[in-house]
Amino acid sequence: MNFSIFTPENTQEVINVFTTVFSASEGEEEGRSIGNLVSNLITKTDPDDLIGFVAVDKGSILGAIFFSRLTVPSGQVAYILSPVAIATEVQGTGIGQRLINYGLAYLKSQDVSLVFTYGDPRYYSKTGFQQISEKVVQAPFPLSQPIGWLAQSLDGEPIKAMSGSSQCVEALSDPGYW
Numbered sequence: 001m002n003f004s005i006f007t008p009e010n011t012q013e014v015i016n017v018f019t020t021v022f023s024a025s026e027g028e029e030e031g032r033s034i035g036n037l038v039s040n041l042i043t044k045t046d047p048d049d050l051i052g053f054v055a056v057d058k059g060s061i062l063g064a065i066f067f068s069r070l071t072v073p074s075g076q077v078a079y080i081l082s083p084v085a086i087a088t089e090v091q092g093t094g095i096g097q098r099l100i101n102y103g104l105a106y107l108k109s110q111d112v113s114l115v116f117t118y119g120d121p122r123y124y125s126k127t128g129f130q131q132i133s134e135k136v137v138q139a140p141f142p143l144s145q146p147i148g149w150l151a152q153s154l155d156g157e158p159i160k161a162m163s164g165s166s167q168c169v170e171a172l173s174d175p176g177y178w
């Protein structure tokens with residue numbers, strides 16, 4: 001298994017991975033919706049505000065992940081992990097955690113201070129994410145499941161409370177995702 005940075009020539013294969021994986025786990029409609037989300041992320045986001053990574057085995061993409069810029073009131077450099085998918089047939093073999101850690105190490109090397117995500121704390125706590133109160137850092141939209149608002153610091157400094165709102169990229173700016 002090789003991990004590398006997403007490049008535009010990966011676009012169609014990566015959209016297919018997300019669509020297929022989420023169709024299998026959440027149903028076809030969700031598969032299409034996540035495929036569209038990923039397509040929007042790739043085509044509508046300023047390249048400075050998006051970074052993706054792929055896990056490749058024998059020439060096939062078996063996993064992919066995106067981090068996009070989250071503008072936070074403190075002015076710290078921050079990204080949000082969303083979404084991530086690992087091919088159904090190889091789920092549960094550690095690739096997801098390796099891919100997340102690969103992405104986090106890269107972001108750290110680029111002096112990113114904070115990384116957020118919105119998901120299952122039981123899973124994301126395996127790669128250093130912890131629950132964070134919306135009183136510490138507001139999410140860009142009202143959260144239907146505040147328990148899933150997660151963050152970690154990459155610069156060794158504790159996350160300090162910030163006042164003001166945060167802003168995600170256009171592709172994630174749909175209240176339905178939150």
Ligand SMILES: CC(C)(COP(=O)(O)OP(=O)(O)OC[C@H]1O[C@@H](n2cnc3c(N)ncnc32)[C@H](O)[C@@H]1OP(=O)(O)O)[C@@H](O)C(=O)NCCC(=O)NCCS
Nearest residue numbers: 021025083084085086091092093094095096097120122123
């Ligand atoms: C969620 C996902 C990315 C995890 O990647 P993975 O490679 O399958 O997971 P790993 O092998 O790295 O980790 C497996 C561990 O995480 C746990 N885990 C996996 N998916 C989980 C989930 N959705 N919720 C809670 N725990 C989960 C497993 O129980 C296992 O725990 P263990 O190590 O204590 O046995 C992958 O299963 C996937 O693509 N699922 C469908 C799409 C999805 O839900 N994406 C995340 C939301 S954007």
